[in-house]
Amino acid sequence: MQSTWLVLVSLALGLGVGAGFMALLQLAEHHGRRAAEVVNPVVPDGIDQVLDALESAGIVLDPSNNVIKTSAAALTMGLVFSQQLVHAELIELARQVRRSGEAISQDLVLSRGPFNDASLRYRVRLARLGTRYVLILAEDRTESFRLDEVRRDFVANISHELKTPIASVSLLAEALDQAADEPVQVRRFANRLTTESARLGRLTQEIIELSRLQAQDALATPEYLDVDALVAAAVDQSRVVAEAQNITLAVGKKSGARVYGDEKLLVVAVHNLVSNAVNYSQPGSRVGVGVRRQKNVVEITVTDQGIGIAEADIDRVFERFFRVDQARSRHTGGTGLGLSIVKHVVQNHGGDIRVWSQPGSGSTFTIRLPEAATPAAITPTANAATGDIQ
Template structure:
């Protein structure tokens, strides 16, 4: 009887252990499934990705399986790629969906708007790839400036071809006309004068192209020294006096005296000459062009103000581009090449300064060269 009781107790203990083990196993499986469920529903990105996204200068975005943005870099926000925790552009969403389906990374260039409501367009170099098993990583670089520079380069090549073709074609035609009019002295004289004018124009364009190329070189200022601004203004005004007098345009100079800047006097005279010539070119006969000098807080400003036709607001950012003309027909009639203001910009930049423009259509324009005083600039390295 005792043996039977002991056996029953042992059996009961064994059964209890088995039941306990089973319950523990069930609990363990449930816990593991719970961990997996938490991992599936968690919005946390993999370790270290947060810090990488925050450090990116370009755009970086992490997208979850529901296409919600769980992390975006400051660059992505600045480009307007993310709004209300979602990607703004359908093109980007399509790339994300494709990567999620195929698992293969994608690289593309896209042309999209900046932000959900913006009119400005940006060019993006985009790469999309998986990030772990759940997330998609989208990286984008802004290539807008590269596209703009490429467009400027194409315009430059097209414009220079056109500008050179016009006088070269005219010279060729005039040479033929001279040959056929050899027995008519009056015609020969007329054609010869026009031939001289076109050859001068061709030479002027070529010289300005050479000058612009030299200004873009690293050693543009090989002979920098203190320059008397009063003398600089006097020389530039004198160079334009004959043209101004012919159109009864008054050139008036004034402002602070005794200012000095540090640089190449010949280049600075060329820059100021171009500004004054440009002011005369776009001013009506009998008007006035002012040249004023202001010296404040280590900066010397030379402003050239006209009473001309003015520049439309949407063209103000382009006036310093090579071959850009606000009024192409008038520029060509007066012999303008479209390089003068571009030369001014590069001269001023090489001297450590900048140039600003204010204009109102029908009222006139003011171009202001800003340069460091000689005392401030002499210790600085001046270069392109």
């Protein structure tokens, strides 16, 4: 009887020890899973797909600010490097989100990666993702800010440029009224009024033309053009002004070059260069215009012996409303848009424009356009139904 009792006690002790051991195993397994989750955090389902679909940058941070998920855009924008956030500003915002639990939106100017000093403008939004993670979304708005600045500058410049001729017209009209009984003064004011109104008309037309050029990237219906003919037409438009100032217009020999493009626009571009050359040249000097073909490129060159351009200004001459010599430009009625129009015309024809200049020695502007191949001969084809030639 006693032995049976001892067996039962031993069995009970064994079961108790076994249950305790199993409980220890389960507890160890639970702690192991928790440790694995800390070491290898798992983000909520669907985040990978969301990040892949984003055009903007997307980043998921763990509690230690390690980057555990990122979109391709975040890498190319330089926000993430070696699985870490590059910018301390983003880390601080993430800490604020964890403390407050509230989402944050902010505009930031950040460098493009740890090795690039170029700055980009971002619109960033940070929010909690579950209980442990922070999601960062960043949109590159650099181009948007640049376009806003360009628009503001353009409107400010237009306002400034229009103010002078409009004010002049108003004052001259008032002077005409007061000088109604003085024929000489009336003619004088009327001539000035005609000059200012013509200047205002040119400025308005060039603003419209420039806006139209900037709105299109390529030509809709290019034509097969004779470059020598369009250059001759452009030069002829400046002959009267050049002769009045005793400036010689010298045109080089015919090149036989052909390009595809819009004849009217190319004539305007070349005329603007010739007109500038004449306006910035001294009486008795020479303006040369030449065309040459070189390695499938047609070059139209306008050279003057004028005042030249300072090295600091060469990169700015194609800016809207920029003038090398403000006083001379005002005197000649220049709008400051001519070279900007040239640049956009040339770019819309798939070409580029280059400038060389030296103060006191003159300037050379060169338009470079793709040379057009001779159009293939059109071969007549027979209509299968009627046998007619088309």
